[in-house]
Amino acid sequence: MKNKTIIHVENLTKMFGDFTAVNAISFEVKKGEIFGFLGANGAGKTTAMKMLIGISTPTSGTAQVADFDVYTNPDGIKKNIGYMSQKFALYDDLTVKENITFYGGIYGLSPRQIKEKRCQLVDELGLEDVVNELVISLPLGWKQKLAFSVALLHNPKIIFLDEPTGGVDPITRRQFWEMIYKTAHNGTTVFVTTHYMDEAEYCDRVSIMVDGKIEALDTPQKLKQQFEVDSMNDVFLKLARG
Amino acid sequence: MKRFIGFIKKEFYHIFRDRRSLFILFGMPIAQIMLFGFAITNEINNVDISILDKSKDATTKEIINKISSSEYFSIKQNIANESEIEASFKKGKVKAVLVFEKDFSKKLTKENRATVQIITDATDPNTANTISNFVSSILQKYQQEINRDLQIAYQVVPETRMAYNQELKSVFMFVPGVMTIILMLVSAMMTSISITREKELGTMEILLVSPLRPFEVIIGKVFPYIFLSIINAVIIVLLSVFIFKMPVQGSFFLLGFESVLFIVNALSLGILISTISETQQTAMMISLMGLMLPVILLSGFIFPITSMPLALQVLSNIIPAKWFIIILKGIMLKGVGIMLLWKETIILIAMTVFFIILSIKKYKIRLE
Numbered sequence: 001m002k003n004k005t006i007i008h009v010e011n012l013t014k015m016f017g018d019f020t021a022v023n024a025i026s027f028e029v030k031k032g033e034i035f036g037f038l039g040a041n042g043a044g045k046t047t048a049m050k051m052l053i054g055i056s057t058p059t060s061g062t063a064q065v066a067d068f069d070v071y072t073n074p075d076g077i078k079k080n081i082g083y084m085s086q087k088f089a090l091y092d093d094l095t096v097k098e099n100i101t102f103y104g105g106i107y108g109l110s111p112r113q114i115k116e117k118r119c120q121l122v123d124e125l126g127l128e129d130v131v132n133e134l135v136i137s138l139p140l141g142w143k144q145k146l147a148f149s150v151a152l153l154h155n156p157k158i159i160f161l162d163e164p165t166g167g168v169d170p171i172t173r174r175q176f177w178e179m180i181y182k183t184a185h186n187g188t189t190v191f192v193t194t195h196y197m198d199e200a201e202y203c204d205r206v207s208i209m210v211d212g213k214i215e216a217l218d219t220p221q222k223l224k225q226q227f228e229v230d231s232m233n234d235v236f237l238k239l240a241r242g
Numbered sequence: 243m244k245r246f247i248g249f250i251k252k253e254f255y256h257i258f259r260d261r262r263s264l265f266i267l268f269g270m271p272i273a274q275i276m277l278f279g280f281a282i283t284n285e286i287n288n289v290d291i292s293i294l295d296k297s298k299d300a301t302t303k304e305i306i307n308k309i310s311s312s313e314y315f316s317i318k319q320n321i322a323n324e325s326e327i328e329a330s331f332k333k334g335k336v337k338a339v340l341v342f343e344k345d346f347s348k349k350l351t352k353e354n355r356a357t358v359q360i361i362t363d364a365t366d367p368n369t370a371n372t373i374s375n376f377v378s379s380i381l382q383k384y385q386q387e388i389n390r391d392l393q394i395a396y397q398v399v400p401e402t403r404m405a406y407n408q409e410l411k412s413v414f415m416f417v418p419g420v421m422t423i424i425l426m427l428v429s430a431m432m433t434s435i436s437i438t439r440e441k442e443l444g445t446m447e448i449l450l451v452s453p454l455r456p457f458e459v460i461i462g463k464v465f466p467y468i469f470l471s472i473i474n475a476v477i478i479v480l481l482s483v484f485i486f487k488m489p490v491q492g493s494f495f496l497l498g499f500e501s502v503l504f505i506v507n508a509l510s511l512g513i514l515i516s517t518i519s520e521t522q523q524t525a526m527m528i529s530l531m532g533l534m535l536p537v538i539l540l541s542g543f544i545f546p547i548t549s550m551p552l553a554l555q556v557l558s559n560i561i562p563a564k565w566f567i568i569i570l571k572g573i574m575l576k577g578v579g580i581m582l583l584w585k586e587t588i589i590l591i592a593m594t595v596f597f598i599i600l601s602i603k604k605y606k607i608r609l610e
Binding site for chain 2 (some may be wrong): 051054055075081083084085086088089090091092093094101103105106107108154160219
C-alpha cells in the first residue's frame with residue numbers, strides 16, 4: 001500500500017509571459033508519505049502547488065494527483081484533496097459548529113455525516129466548551145488545529161498544507177506536527193510547504209526548489225549526507241546560495 | 243443545491259452578525275429617505291419675512307394680508323425705515339424684506355404704477371429665487387383681481403402648470419435618486435466588500451480549492467444581496483408612497499422588473515470591483531469614489547444633466563444610474579410603460595451584460 005504513487009509530476013512548467021515560475025519539475029509522492037516542499041520565497045513553491053490542487057493550469061508537462069489529471073479533471077482532484085493555508089481560513093464570525101457545518105456542506109457531506117464528524121472532531125480536539133463560540137474568540141493554536149481538522153472533514157486522499165505553522169509558538173507547532181503524523185499514519189498523504197528547517201527534518205522526503213527548479217529531493221538523512229552538513233538548515237543555505 | 247443553501251446560510255450569518263453592514267443595509271435607506279423627504283428640501287414653507295410699509299393704506303394692507311395668509315410666508319416683523327432692513331437680515335431669521343413705496347394706493351390709481359421692492363437674502367440663492375418668485379406670483383394674482391373689471395385689451399397672461407408634480411414637491415425628485423443611490427450602495431459596495439473580505443481572510447482560496455465552481459461561489463456571495471436589495475427597494479417605495487404621498491402612476495410590475503434589473507446591474511459592478519481589488523478598503527474606496535460620486539453628481543439626481551457642460555453630458559451616458567432614474571421618474575410620476583422606456587431598459591441590460599462578461603474575464607485572469 002505504502003508504495004502506491006499518489007502524486008506523479010513530470011516536467012511540469014508554468015510560465016507567466018516570459019517569466020518561468022516553475023521550470024520542468026518532476027517528482028513522485030507515495031501514499032501515506034509526508035512530503036516536504038521547500039524553497040525560498042519566490043522560488044515557485046506556491047505556483048507549483050496551485051497547479052497540483054487544480055486552481056491553475058500548467059503551461060506544459062504532466063501531473064496526476066490522486067489519479068486525476070490536472071488538465072482534464074481538476075474537479076476530480078478538488079474532491080479528493082484537502083487544503084489548508086497559513087491564514088487558517090476559518091470564518092471568524094461563525095461559531096466552531098457553523099464552520100464545520102459549512103465546510104462539510106461544500107464538500108457535499110450529508111447532515112448526518114457532518115454531525116458524526118463534528119462530534120468526533122470536537123471530542124478529539126477537546127472543543128466541547130467552545131463549540132458554540134465564535135471562532136474569533138479561540139486562541140491561535142486551536143484555530144490552527146480546527147482548520148486542519150476541517151480540511152480533513154471529507155477524508156481526502158491528500159492534504160496540502162501551505163506554510164501551516166506560520167506565526168504559532170514552538171509548542172503548538174510541535175503539537176501540530178503530531179497531528180500531521182497521525183494523519184499520515186492513517187493513510188492520508190501530506191504535502192507540506194514550510195519555512196522552518198527543523199520541520200523539514202520531520203518529513204519523510206523533502207524537495208528543495210530554487211528559481212523554479214527542484215535542486216534536491218531525498219530523505220532529510222540522505223540530503224544531509226549528500227551535502228555533508230549536519231542540519232537541513234545548512235542543506236537549504238548551501239542550495240539557496242548556489 | 244444543498245451545498246448552495248449552506249453557502250447562502252453562511253452568507254446571512256456574516257450579514258446579520260455585522261452591525262455595521264446591517265446598519266448600512268437597513269438603517270441607511272430609511273434615514274436617507276427621511277432626510278431627503280423632510281429635511282433637505284427646495285420647497286419654502288413659512289419663511290419669515292419683514293415688511294417695510296411706507297404708505298400703510300388699504301391696498302398695501304390687502305396685499306400684506308394675502309401674503310401672510312399664504313402658507314409660504316409668515317410676517318415676522320414690521321419695520322419702520324430703511325436702516326432697519328440690514329439689521330433685520332443680520333439677525334438671520336428673516337429671509338426677505340418687502341418694501342412698499344410711499345403713497346402706494348394713490349400712485350396705483352393715478353399713475354397706474356406702484357412699486358414693491360423684494361429684497362431677499364441671497365446667501366442661499368435657490369431659496370432667494372423661490373421666495374422672489376412666490377411673492378411675485380402673489381402680487382400678480384392680486385393685480386389680476388383688481389383689474390378684473392377693467393377692460394384692458396391685448397393682455398397676455400401666462401398660465402403655468404407644473405406637470406407631473408403640481409405642488410413642486412422636492413421629495414418627488416429625491417425619491418428616485420435616493421432609491422438609486424441605496425440600491426447602488428447596497429448592491430455594488432456591499433458585494434464587493436464581502437467578496438474581497440474572503441480574499442483577505444484567505445477563505446476565497448479555500449473555496450476555490452473546494453469542489454464549488456468559481457461561478458457558484460460568486461452567485462452564492464451575490465444572492466443574499468439581491469434578496470436584501472429587493473427588500474430595500476420595497477421599503478423605499480412603501481415609505482415614499484405612504485409617508486410622502488409619492489404617486490406610482492405606472493405599473494408596479496414594471497417598477498419591480500426595472501428595479502431588479504438595476505440591482506443585477508449594480509451587483510455585476512460590485513463583482514467587477516471585487517476582481518480588481520485585493521482588500522476590503524480598496525473595494526470600499528473604489529465603490530465610493532468610482533460609483534457613489536458619479537451617481538450623485540452625474541445621474542441627474544441633484545444636478546440637471548441638461549445644464550452640464552457638453553463633456554459631462556456625454557459622460558453621464560455611461561452612468562447606469564442616469565438611465566434608472568429616468569425609468570423611475572417615468573414610471574412613478576408620468577405613469578409611462580415599457581413602450582416609452584424600452585430604450586433605457588435595453589441600455590441597462592446591455593451595461594449589465596458588459597459588466598458580467600468583463601468580470602468573468604478578469605476573474606479567469608486572476609485564477610491563472
